[in-house]
Amino acid sequence: xxxEQAPTLQQQPEQETKPDEPPPAAAAEAPQESASSPAAxxxxxSWRALVLTGHGGYEKIKLQVKxxxxxxxQAGEVLVRLKACGxxxxxxxxxxxxxxxxxxxxxxxxxxxxxxxxxxGEGVTDRKVGDRVIAMSRSGMWQEVVVVSANxxxxxxxxxxxxxxxxxxxxxxxxxxxxxxxxxVRPGKSVLIHMAAGGVGIAVTQLCQxxxxxxVFGTASASKHExxxxxxxxHPIDYRTKDYMEEIRKISPKGVDIVLDPLGGSDTQKxxxxxxxxxxxxxxxxxxxxxxxxxxxxxxxxxxxxxxxxTALKLMQxxxxxxxxxxxxxxxxxxxxxxxxxxxxxxxxxxxKPRIDSCYHFEQVTDAMKRMHERQNIGKVILLPEAKEEEAKEEExxxESKSNPEPAENVEKAEAAVDEKxxxxxxxxxxxx
Amino acid sequence: xxxEQAPTLQQQPEQETKPDEPPPAAAAEAPQESASSPAAxxxxxSWRALVLTGHGGYEKIKLQVKxxxxxxxQAGEVLVRLKACGxxxxxxxxxxxxxxxxxxxxxxxxxxxxxxxxxxGEGVTDRKVGDRVIAMSRSGMWQEVVVVSANxxxxxxxxxxxxxxxxxxxxxxxxxxxxxxxxxVRPGKSVLIHMAAGGVGIAVTQLCQxxxxxxVFGTASASKHExxxxxxxxHPIDYRTKDYMEEIRKISPKGVDIVLDPLGGSDTQKxxxxxxxxxxxxxxxxxxxxxxxxxxxxxxxxxxxxxxxxTALKLMQxxxxxxxxxxxxxxxxxxxxxxxxxxxxxxxxxxxKPRIDSCYHFEQVTDAMKRMHERQNIGKVILLPEAKEEEAKEEExxxESKSNPEPAENVEKAEAAVDEKxxxxxxxxxxxx
Numbered sequence: 001x002x003x004e005q006a007p008t009l010q011q012q013p014e015q016e017t018k019p020d021e022p023p024p025a026a027a028a029e030a031p032q033e034s035a036s037s038p039a040a041x042x043x044x045x046s047w048r049a050l051v052l053t054g055h056g057g058y059e060k061i062k063l064q065v066k067x068x069x070x071x072x073x074q075a076g077e078v079l080v081r082l083k084a085c086g087x088x089x090x091x092x093x094x095x096x097x098x099x100x101x102x103x104x105x106x107x108x109x110x111x112x113x114x115x116x117x118x119x120x121g122e123g124v125t126d127r128k129v130g131d132r133v134i135a136m137s138r139s140g141m142w143q144e145v146v147v148v149s150a151n152x153x154x155x156x157x158x159x160x161x162x163x164x165x166x167x168x169x170x171x172x173x174x175x176x177x178x179x180x181x182x183x184x185v186r187p188g189k190s191v192l193i194h195m196a197a198g199g200v201g202i203a204v205t206q207l208c209q210x211x212x213x214x215x216v217f218g219t220a221s222a223s224k225h226e227x228x229x230x231x232x233x234x235h236p237i238d239y240r241t242k243d244y245m246e247e248i249r250k251i252s253p254k255g256v257d258i259v260l261d262p263l264g265g266s267d268t269q270k271x272x273x274x275x276x277x278x279x280x281x282x283x284x285x286x287x288x289x290x291x292x293x294x295x296x297x298x299x300x301x302x303x304x305x306x307x308x309x310x311t312a313l314k315l316m317q318x319x320x321x322x323x324x325x326x327x328x329x330x331x332x333x334x335x336x337x338x339x340x341x342x343x344x345x346x347x348x349x350x351x352x353k354p355r356i357d358s359c360y361h362f363e364q365v366t367d368a369m370k371r372m373h374e375r376q377n378i379g380k381v382i383l384l385p386e387a388k389e390e391e392a393k394e395e396e397x398x399x400e401s402k403s404n405p406e407p408a409e410n411v412e413k414a415e416a417a418v419d420e421k422x423x424x425x426x427x428x429x430x431x432x433x
Numbered sequence: 434x435x436x437e438q439a440p441t442l443q444q445q446p447e448q449e450t451k452p453d454e455p456p457p458a459a460a461a462e463a464p465q466e467s468a469s470s471p472a473a474x475x476x477x478x479s480w481r482a483l484v485l486t487g488h489g490g491y492e493k494i495k496l497q498v499k500x501x502x503x504x505x506x507q508a509g510e511v512l513v514r515l516k517a518c519g520x521x522x523x524x525x526x527x528x529x530x531x532x533x534x535x536x537x538x539x540x541x542x543x544x545x546x547x548x549x550x551x552x553x554g555e556g557v558t559d560r561k562v563g564d565r566v567i568a569m570s571r572s573g574m575w576q577e578v579v580v581v582s583a584n585x586x587x588x589x590x591x592x593x594x595x596x597x598x599x600x601x602x603x604x605x606x607x608x609x610x611x612x613x614x615x616x617x618v619r620p621g622k623s624v625l626i627h628m629a630a631g632g633v634g635i636a637v638t639q640l641c642q643x644x645x646x647x648x649v650f651g652t653a654s655a656s657k658h659e660x661x662x663x664x665x666x667x668h669p670i671d672y673r674t675k676d677y678m679e680e681i682r683k684i685s686p687k688g689v690d691i692v693l694d695p696l697g698g699s700d701t702q703k704x705x706x707x708x709x710x711x712x713x714x715x716x717x718x719x720x721x722x723x724x725x726x727x728x729x730x731x732x733x734x735x736x737x738x739x740x741x742x743x744t745a746l747k748l749m750q751x752x753x754x755x756x757x758x759x760x761x762x763x764x765x766x767x768x769x770x771x772x773x774x775x776x777x778x779x780x781x782x783x784x785x786k787p788r789i790d791s792c793y794h795f796e797q798v799t800d801a802m803k804r805m806h807e808r809q810n811i812g813k814v815i816l817l818p819e820a821k822e823e824e825a826k827e828e829e830x831x832x833e834s835k836s837n838p839e840p841a842e843n844v845e846k847a848e849a850a851v852d853e854k855x856x857x858x859x860x861x862x863x864x865x866x
Binding site for chain 2: 180181246277283307309317320321322325326330
């Protein structure tokens with residue numbers, strides 16, 4: 001989305017309050033109430049935000065409470081109280097200083113979320129206070145309230161949960177554009193998707209099911225194979241114990257038609273060599289750059305050094321196509337918008353449905369990021385802006401210690417927690433650093 | 434086509450007779466007659482062929498008469514008496530030693546032709562003697578008779594002339610695969626085709642008309658604009674007097690969705706920069722390497738030096754796709770075959786029709802190649818294996834001197850000449866060096 005079309009956090013109130021300063025009650029009021037009461041708009045607004053304070057480890061992300069008078073919306077803008085935010089690989093990169101589109105710290109992270117419109121600026125005719133929407137921005141979405149261009153909000157179908165809404169934009173637009181705009185997937189084609197259990201991986205798998213007779217090869221660790229196979233991966237491949245190139249060649253000696261590569265480095269080269277003639281490789285990430293939780297110069301150098309480099313001549317001799325995809329560099333808001341509406345149509349038709357791996361409250365952002373970093377997730381990791389209640393925490397911890405040693409909550413639990421929160425919207429916001 | 438699937442001239446009789454040695458009458462008999470008479474098969478076969486004897490100027494291509502006992506066909510092969518052959522840019526390159534897929538001289542040039550089947554090998558059930566077919570091979574098609582794999586012959590529709598048949602394979606398969614397999618042209622898209630009046634250019638333009646609402650930008654010299662505009666080019670651009678990038682930006686400031694580039698070098702870079710986000714560049718040649726009639730090391734170095742070189746990272750930042758296409762490197766015979774049948778269907782539906790620029794007898798191969806080299810042609814340049822009659826020559830020369838200073842004959846004249854030839858099939862073959 002363009003700078004013009006996506007006012008980012010530059011336009012957000014940025015004064016910082018001390019974390020322990022109690023926020024005014026207005027901030028925790030139910031959005032509908034505060035929006036419908038003109039008096040509420042006069043009160044200062046206070047909200048929680050996840051701020052990247054510098055590049056490095058998890059400790060660089062701080063939960064802060066910001067307080068400001070209600071922002072004056074510009075024409076075309078809306079104020080959204082977010083209920084759920086999506087975590088993407090871009091934030092893992094951004095934390096390490098490897099995401100070039102993220103403004104320098106301090107900066108609020110986050111590219112997608114869903115919530116309820118609390119105020120609309122001049123000239124906004126197709127959104128109204130109370131609308132449940134998905135919202136996008138280049139950064140700044142990990143906070144309780146956000147000002148965005150109405151053009152980059154999308155009405156949510158009634159049956160869609162906030163978690164699902166927050167899980168759609170980045171993963172599904174990426175998957176859709178790669179498959180249908182760049183790679184031209186058609187009946188009878190085969191697709192290799194790496195990290196098939198990740199957010200994009202699952203979106204790709206679901207979108208491939210909308211085309212008849214598409215074979216999906218998906219790499220993931222063995223423990224995830226049953227789940228991704230149920231989701232539509234024809235041939236799950238354990239990249240940790242096997243050479244995925246060999247495995248694919250055993251099943252399809254000629255290779256595959258489409259390779260979607262979020263890894264970079266030598267995997268891009270392997271992907272290129274796996275392509276059938278007239279096949280297409282789409283590179284959309286360099287996950288191989290990320291090893292530990294801080295910037296790893298050796299991994300970066302290795303990924304860089306091994307990255308696919310091509311001349312026109314080499315491409316001609318191989319009859320192959322190489323594409324790069326990076327949603328952050330798509331500056332055509334209309335293209336984004338058209339794709340989102342197409343995806344919402346597919347959701348309505350029951351053809352796509354985001355799989356929520358787990359939900360974490362803002363306080364638990366480190367756990368959320370670790371889960372993705374360590375590739376434990378199957379589907380989307382969601383962040384919930386509203387504070388985790390002490391009671392809920394204790395209950396969940398008890399439940400987890402019985403049934404599940406992992407810190408993540410599954411979506412049902414998290415949804416229950418959200419419901420509780422909504423009933424008790426005047427609860428005090430708790431900020432943790 | 435693969436070596437297995439496309440027996441090339443290695444399997445052709447290659448003994449050479451002295452050019453002045455009179456060929457036996459059998460060679461000039463009507464194909465049906467010679468094939469239906471067992472006695473005829475015992476007679477040695479004599480035929481004309483255009484042989485590249487070394488790399489360099491036009492003098493390196495010699496018209497030779499070859500004589501041999503009738504070849505024993507292998508299983509799956511057919512013997513075709515060719516009536517028309519296509520001239521491609523590959524032959525201009527091959528003559529200069531720049532077409533890496535052409536075997537070392539002496540070698541018979543030519544990749545496509547059309548004619549009549551004169552004998553079928555064992556196991557060939559779907560072709561029979563007398564069938565009018567289009568035939569393909571990696572080289573060796575510029576001769577009167579050729580042995581090819583039956584799999585690479587395609588029955589010609591009744592209304593298709595031999596000239597049209599010979600004009601289809603290389604240009605239309607290239608255009609089709611680039612547009613529909615690689616670049617995924619769809620309604621509303623825009624396409625830039627260089628050399629829009631050339632064989633591929635016209636095929637691309639026609640195929641773009643099969644998709645609703647496609648805008649075609651086509652470069653060609655001004656004298657050809659009216660013709661290509663009638664053929665479907667929306668915006669003809671005179672690349673000789675104008676900067677085509679500027680011209681396109683004036684009409685479409687965002688650029689184009691698809692660029693098809695047969696030029697190479699700096700034009701590939703320009704094409705890449707002209708792409709819209711999610712756009713596709715297909716490089717399918719390096720015509721910029723060819724300047725004079727002999728290898729030009731400076732032009733080659735310049736083209737090579739300026740060729741587009743990309744890393745995965747650069748592609749990601751631009752959200753673009755780069756493909757290479759080279760029909761010669763497509764080794765999947767089935768893919769070729771499927772595409773040819775699709776093209777024949779489009780021909781039957783009246784959606785494509787090769788535009789024949791001119792026809793030259795084998796004796797006139799230098800004129801034919803010059804015409805293409807100097808980019809005078811609008812559409813396909815065809816070579817006719819049968820000898821030009823002295824009478825016809827004189828008549829045409831007289832007609833040309835009256836109406837047209839160019840050496841090329843238009844297709845109607847050429848067709849008349851062919852008809853005359855067929856009536857007088859026992860005419861002596863005349864060989865010229």
